[in-house]
Amino acid sequence: MAPLADRKRTKSAVPKKKPKAVKPRRSGSARKPKAPVSPLAPKSFPELPAIAGVSLATAQSGTRYKGRHDLMLAVMETGTSAAGVFTTSKVPSAAVEWCQSRLQEGRGNARALLVNAGNANAFTGKAGFEAATAIASAVASAVSCRRGDVFVGSTGVIGEALETEKIVGKFTVLAGSLAPDGWIQAASAICTTDTFPKLATATAEIDGVQVTINGIAKGSGMIAPDMATMLAYIFTDAAIPAEVLQTLLMLTVHDSFNMITVDGDTSTSDTVMLFATGKCAEHRPVNRPGDPRLRDFREKLAEVATELAQQIVRDGEGATKFVTVTVSGAANARAARKIANSIANSPLVKTAIAGEDPNWGRIVMAVGKAGEAADRDAMRIDIGGVTVARDGMVDPDYKEATVGKYMKNKEIDITVDVGVGRGEATVWTCDLTHRYIEINADYRS
């Protein structure tokens, strides 16, 4: 594939702020055969506008990957607030620990974000945290800010020492090439086994002032082959204090990034961060997450987060189907989430979808194993809007041929009413195919 430097030159010839059909290209590794772009990839990428107070740069570190950029630097102006949601793993990566300590001790101020792809700096002992600290120090020197205001992200191999010197050696170049555009390059630089970069944008109004929300993400499998992680970074020029931002982000993640699953595996490095520069046209201060003037912002933030989350599923390792699982009638929302995840994570449901088999018996099985209340004899299952089973048995009018034909689509909707209450939830997932096994078993890393 073409190095990103070429892509950047091509891109600079086109006008800004308009959606543009950029053909998806994979972000490759020199160590594995080239993977084809996911059949579920978006047809084109959105063109992300500049965000006041944010500048970006990318570079090639010379560590794991050949012929592509694998470092991403974002610098934010003074006054930027930050929020973060991180992996629940009991063995988090050094970068996650660094970011969590910064948010706790730094009162949510942020000036820079540096992400490296190819090495997760996870399970690397004390040396790992020292490496994260050294990177933050070097970024602080290069962009003239406090070390405590620098956030870091690492994604890639677990258990290998980070080649810190090679990475740090690129910071002068990175600081010198900062520019307000280059979102697709930034999204590409943080990829590992992703077959396409992930971007989303929206505009919102706060108190009559227009603000922009841009997001980039990477992820392909909850943890990719020897690679780790879902990372997502969202930037806005809105002026929102860190405490409010943190609550907004947590609420948003709950219904977006926490509602996707590829293989049920959880990375040591999963990270979603939200930065608000406050450099939009001035709006009156917002001091609480429930402020009605934040309503449009909350909606648009949810849109950006959901779009990024769904793109990660669309790049799920080996995915050929994008599956929406909606559960209703559960005892409560938490129970609905658990049942929906049980269906979405079931290897037998996922392989049936891969085989285009409307095997609703496996959906019944997955509901049953979730451990949440379900009324077998009131249960109803619809696939693609067609009722397959109701009142605890196959629908008398069900014709397998109809649903069998529907299963050939790339987008599959499954809805299940478990008949006990009013809890609802929607989870997005993909199918489980030979390609998943190929990616994760056939190639030695």
Add this chain to the structure above:
Amino acid sequence: MAPLADRKRTKSAVPKKKPKAVKPRRSGSARKPKAPVSPLAPKSFPELPAIAGVSLATAQSGTRYKGRHDLMLAVMETGTSAAGVFTTSKVPSAAVEWCQSRLQEGRGNARALLVNAGNANAFTGKAGFEAATAIASAVASAVSCRRGDVFVGSTGVIGEALETEKIVGKFTVLAGSLAPDGWIQAASAICTTDTFPKLATATAEIDGVQVTINGIAKGSGMIAPDMATMLAYIFTDAAIPAEVLQTLLMLTVHDSFNMITVDGDTSTSDTVMLFATGKCAEHRPVNRPGDPRLRDFREKLAEVATELAQQIVRDGEGATKFVTVTVSGAANARAARKIANSIANSPLVKTAIAGEDPNWGRIVMAVGKAGEAADRDAMRIDIGGVTVARDGMVDPDYKEATVGKYMKNKEIDITVDVGVGRGEATVWTCDLTHRYIEINADYRS
């Protein structure tokens, strides 16, 4: 494959009570290409001795399968006590509901067990329970016992109505062909997608009296393609009251059948039952599970149950490796079980094993996602007895080539010490291969 009738004739020519090298053959379905016998299958089957008070028969129902027996009848003499452990699924099959109600209302008396393969009679509404009741009634007539003392098992397709008449029509033939031998035929008749029948036997002493324990099981994938279920039936001629038997069985299942996983999916029909005829040479009554005279029986029962459980893993769909995951150093036994299951169920760990890749980073990930206490910086991982990681990072002496060579074995041992307590657990599983996807996605059922 040869019909079981042929196999029976061949077998009757060989002497009893000695281990015999019977070549594994698959129990097939006419609706799918023939599956090869699992590479992890035992080299030969044990010859199971007769058990005083138990007689067996098998027949072909003419429902789903062609050219093989798919009905198994076991008749036990008066005085037999029964115990059962069943699926935790919230949508259990009709057979499971029938057996549970019999154990609750029938004070643990048992006279007969009828199992059909090919149709799980699950998610079949009220008609399903009526079918189970009709089968029990017909068995009771055929063998002259109370309906309430008849247990039933069903395994196969979910959601299709059982062809009760075809099954019931064979009961006269079944009752007429009851014999004290025929364990391999019984084990074969309950198979669905299994590639070999599963049998185990042991002798134990209770109060100086020798008793026999025979077990048969089926299962290949926690729930096989459109087929459901792990079923295991264990018989003994010991004299043990039902309440004691129930406790012994629950304790045994906890460390055997509950410690295996193929794909983490849970059937609607999982069943383990234990029948004790009391027809051994007389021993003094045992009235509590902790009776020291039951010590040897408990051990041998655990051996039989563990052997059957491991055989199910060895016949895991697509399995090429038998994997033992041992976790120590957890906060308590429950935490150790959860961490061991998290490792054993991780698609990324299982695909790495399939790829013969000593990808210990994925083991770290799976420990982290279990949600139980683990001290990252004290954690130790051994593969095949070689220390891979310790003190939270790769072992300085670790050579990937050594462990890479070990990964080519069919039996893989993974041990993880999470460094916080004294909780231990062992889980048995298999790898996740292309063949699993083939079995579950490529063939329409």
